[in-house]
Amino acid sequence: MEEMGKKCDCDQCQLKTLFFSHIGTDELSDICEIKREENFAPGEILINEGEPIREFIYLKEGLVKLSKRTKNSKEQILSFSKPFDFVSLLSVFSSDIYKYSVTALQPTTICMINLEVVKIFAQRNAMFAMDLMSRISEATDKIILDNLEIKRKNLKGRVAHLLIYFADNIFNNSEFELPVSRREIADYIGMTTENVIRALSEFRKDKIIKIYGKDIQVLDMQRLEIISELG
Numbered sequence: 429m430e431e432m433g434k435k436c437d438c439d440q441c442q443l444k445t446l447f448f449s450h451i452g453t454d455e456l457s458d459i460c461e462i463k464r465e466e467n468f469a470p471g472e473i474l475i476n477e478g479e480p481i482r483e484f485i486y487l488k489e490g491l492v493k494l495s496k497r498t499k500n501s502k503e504q505i506l507s508f509s510k511p512f513d514f515v516s517l518l519s520v521f522s523s524d525i526y527k528y529s530v531t532a533l534q535p536t537t538i539c540m541i542n543l544e545v546v547k548i549f550a551q552r553n554a555m556f557a558m559d560l561m562s563r564i565s566e567a568t569d570k571i572i573l574d575n576l577e578i579k580r581k582n583l584k585g586r587v588a589h590l591l592i593y594f595a596d597n598i599f600n601n602s603e604f605e606l607p608v609s610r611r612e613i614a615d616y617i618g619m620t621t622e623n624v625i626r627a628l629s630e631f632r633k634d635k636i637i638k639i640y641g642k643d644i645q646v647l648d649m650q651r652l653e654i655i656s657e658l659g
Contacts (some may be wrong), residue, residue, distance in 0.1 A: 490536025588656035600649040
């Protein structure tokens with residue numbers, strides 16, 4: 429983990445355009461003066477389940493996974509987040525500690541603001557508070573809807589759904605490096621690692637994708653979409 433001491437240009441700040449549109453320029457300048465940025469390498473943990481919540485965090489660059497430990501200490505992936513998701517929102521007002529972990533899957537930069545400062549702004553500014561609640565609802569809805577979508581599919585449909593998600597929503601490219609292992613894919617979609625490997629092999633055999641280790645190239649997006657929908 430590497431800490432960065434850069435200050436933001438408030439006229440161009442993502443915080444203003446994405447979230448703090450109802451905060452004045454002077455107030456935003458104050459936030460920019462106290463915010464911190466940190467870099468994380470792939471595999472590094474941004475947030476540990478059980479840690480006290482002290483910061484308001486959003487993802488500026490990179491890709492992360494949100495996960496939770498089950499009773500038998502197995503990791504259960506809840507969701508993936510990309511810029512400019514607010515990765516601390518799920519627990520930030522409902523608990524004093526994080527109920528999940530966040531781990532970098534790619535080189536990642538986060539922006540952090542002291543949580544008490546954010547709470548003060550929410551108390552003073554009703555429109556800011558409404559924006560905050562809207563973002564919390566969006567983050568929650570995304571996890572619920574994604575999990576429901578996956579659960580209604582069979583094995584091949586689940587694997588196809590995740591490949592489409594990475595291609596269209598994360599990388600915006602039909603060729604990409606899988607940011608997670610076969611085991612993590614299996615964990616996320618609720619299947620065995622062997623079944624995931626088998627499905628990927630069948631997609632390759634049917635010339636729907638090409639596989640080069642962790643590199644995936646989608647050759648036939650239309651067929652992959654049909655499999656995602658119908659299995």
